[in-house]
Amino acid sequence: MTNDTVLNIQDVTVDFDGFCALLRVNVAVKRNTIHFFIGPNGAGKTTLLDIICAKTKATDGECTFYPENRSPVKLTGMKEYKIVGEGIGRKFQVPSVFVNLSVIENMVLSLKDNKSIWQSIFYRISKEEEKSINEILEAVDLLDKKDEKAGSLAHGQKQWLEIAMQLVQKPEIIMLDEPAAGMGKPETYKTGEILKKIKDQCTIIIVEHDMDFVKQISDCVTVLHEGKVLLEGDCDLVLANKTVQEVYLGRGGERNAEN
Numbered sequence: 001m002t003n004d005t006v007l008n009i010q011d012v013t014v015d016f017d018g019f020c021a022l023l024r025v026n027v028a029v030k031r032n033t034i035h036f037f038i039g040p041n042g043a044g045k046t047t048l049l050d051i052i053c054a055k056t057k058a059t060d061g062e063c064t065f066y067p068e069n070r071s072p073v074k075l076t077g078m079k080e081y082k083i084v085g086e087g088i089g090r091k092f093q094v095p096s097v098f099v100n101l102s103v104i105e106n107m108v109l110s111l112k113d114n115k116s117i118w119q120s121i122f123y124r125i126s127k128e129e130e131k132s133i134n135e136i137l138e139a140v141d142l143l144d145k146k147d148e149k150a151g152s153l154a155h156g157q158k159q160w161l162e163i164a165m166q167l168v169q170k171p172e173i174i175m176l177d178e179p180a181a182g183m184g185k186p187e188t189y190k191t192g193e194i195l196k197k198i199k200d201q202c203t204i205i206i207v208e209h210d211m212d213f214v215k216q217i218s219d220c221v222t223v224l225h226e227g228k229v230l231l232e233g234d235c236d237l238v239l240a241n242k243t244v245q246e247v248y249l250g251r252g253g254e255r256n257a258e259n
């Protein structure tokens with residue numbers, strides 16, 4: 001762990017009734033970086049995200065969040081919604097935007113203090129909120145779609161809207177579960193460029209199988225295998241590692257095994 005650590009995962013073990021999904025996992029995530037977790041199916045990647053956001057309880061070990069201007073927060077043992085309130089957001093693989101609402105209505109609904117759909121439709125946003133929403137929509141290239149129904153957006157645009165809906169809450173960390181799943185190469189590339197733009201505002205943790213995408217934007221890659229950290233470093237180091245090639249890359253475990 002160093003001074004720029006935003007999240008420290010320390011000796012985390014998860015035992016599901018005798019099956020060890022994670023064993024003494026240690027990872028330090030640096031602030032304003034894009035940090036990937038990769039590895040074969042069943043390696044424990046999703047379980048690790050579940051631990052960070054308290055969806056799953058660790059059998060042992062702990063996670064600590066180091067906010068920028070506040071004291072450290074021990075995440076272990078906290079309620080899921082409290083972790084969101086601390087500034088750690090998560091986006092799941094399937095987009096969960098409100099398809100019958102416009103892009104802007106979806107954004108207003110995501111503002112921290114707005115509780116219901118009806119409240120958000122009739123809510124008058126402040127000038128400051130409007131400026132912030134417009135800036136975020138611009139960053140995800142949806143500003144010109146702001147009055148369109150979310151349901152009319154292409155798959156990739158829905159994913160970008162959901163990322164935008166996370167950003168409107170000004171999180172310090174966002175976790176993304178396979179954000180490029182179901183996208184073609186141009187959309188995947190554009191998703192990467194969007195994420196590179198927003199890492200100035202927050203730290204991005206991603207579980208992903210698409211190695212082109214990992215190559216394009218990763219600052220750090222942690223390879224998990226059978227619940228343990230196999231290797232951690234930059235993408236070149238990971239790609240060149242023989243064991244990683246044997247257990248993951250060479251087995252066609254990712255979508256671009258030919259690269």
Ligand SMILES: Nc1ncnc2c1ncn2[C@@H]1O[C@H](COP(=O)(O)OP(=O)(O)OP(=O)(O)O)[C@@H](O)[C@H]1O
Pocket residue numbers: 016019021039040041042043044045046047048
């Ligand atoms: N609630 C649970 N109870 C029992 N076993 C579980 C539970 N959740 C996950 N597992 C097991 O833990 C292991 C790790 O699962 P996890 O979903 O974290 O893997 P993953 O690396 O995300 O895989 P994938 O790439 O397929 O999504 C798997 O063998 C899975 O079957």
